Amino acid sequence: MDTARAYYERHGTLAAPRGAAILDVQVGQWLTNIRRPGGLGKDPMRAERRAAALAAIDPDWNPAVLGWTVDWQRHYAYLTQLLAEGVRPTAIVPGVTRHGEDIGRWLATQRRDWDRLSEEQQRRLGELGVTKAPRARKAAAKMATAAGPRAGGTAFLKGFEALQQYIAREGVLPGRAGVQEMPDGEIRRVGVWLANQKQRRDKLDQEQRAALAELGVDWARP
Template identity: 80%
Template sequence: MPVGKAPEDGEEESRLLLRFAAPRDPALIAKWISYQVINTERQDWRRGAEAALRYRQREGDLDVPYEHVEAVGAFPLGRWLSDQRRTFRAGTMTGERAAELEELGIVWDTADAGFATNLGAARAYYELHGTLAAPRGAAILDVAIGQWLTNVRRPGGLGKDPGRARRRAAALAAIDPDWNPGTLGWTVDWQRHYAYLTQLLASGARLTAIVPGVTRHGDDIGRWLATQQRDWDRLNAEQQRRLATLGVTKAPRARKTAAKTAAASGPRTGGEAFQKGLEALQQYIAREGRLPGRAVVEVLPDGTEHRTGIWISNQKARRDKLDQAQRAALAELGVDWAAG
């Protein structure tokens, strides 16, 4: 009857090698050492594969953090999978082992897997917004898509490998050809506003109706449009071409002679301040179809803000000081107290 535990697989052969090997026989000693190394490596592989199977059954995937250690046997599964990926890339992994890991769902290239996940989120964002010019804080499908797009637009953001970078850029361009507007000479903000203006016009909006205060997805497209018209000469040729295709033109420059003529006409303008208030009131009524409340602040085409609601109240308070032309201009816009 044997005493003690039974020898494990390979132990008996090792004992025999040692028993019958001459003490100074280097060939047999080397064979024994080699056998021990191979046997240890085989046991390590089996432990790793079993730990990977347990993780997959529990978590549903093999997206294992590098520092993860399986509780059973305290096995460093994350590090072990990283070692297997390195062996696979070096071409020294057997086909049988590669097939076993693939059956478990190993991700050979974790960088590409992460890119694919974010690319899916980018596709979802484009379907909702019609552009990949997302603001930095934008998020969708639990992905901080705005920050990710900012990162991949940076030099080297698509990876150090040129081939991989080209493939990734092509994948983004397949979603939105203008995904990286910096290469075209303008900012992400400009691209987003331009895309939203295009969408508003495509939905049937008239260009003249897109005034400050008209928004899409929270961006004031009317104010942006007025700025483009005012700063037309600062745009590059391609920006001007794209806007011109939508019917946008440069804002006419105010002529001094016209201002002098307006001033000479006397009561009709009632001074620059009154004329500015009248312009803001006209703009608000054209957009909203009603008179503004006291808290309304209107943004004029030149980008300045006008407290139109308070201005109307002030005109009412000084009604007796308004001349006939001023009251007529207000009455024409539906200000009932100015009539008569």
């Protein structure tokens, strides 16, 4: 248990990948073995004591009983840690890592595939402020039909198109460095464009702000 405790103190979770090692011990393989049926030993009382000792370190040490994978639990734990350290949810974009895991990309996948998650997974993520990714195509269609000639001209429409494609791809709003490659190969600096829209939000008309709000842009909401 000392090895498990040492791993938890460093990583904040016992959802270790199989190849993880600490204190010269292959703790990942050891945890994989004990999670298997009968892995805690044949003696029921001893197995119960060992399970209790592991739960005292990490209540979610065996994610299978919760209905999801060790990989999901590990990413969820790292996301929780990032948020607890004060990282803004909007800043956790693809490329943001913790202990070598791309938490931003994982988060984008959870938001995009929200309906595939269990109710408990949705509840846990919801408590962290994570929500389902907006339906970018629906927002784009509304923008095209409702905004019409008042959409702000070609520049706004081009930026909006890039934004909705970026969200469809990544599942999150872009940071300032975000870019989107369009079907014709053009690279659009969608993160800079969105930051510029925020600076000039008082000049956006109602349709523009409504379309941005439906894509999940909080500052565009009434």
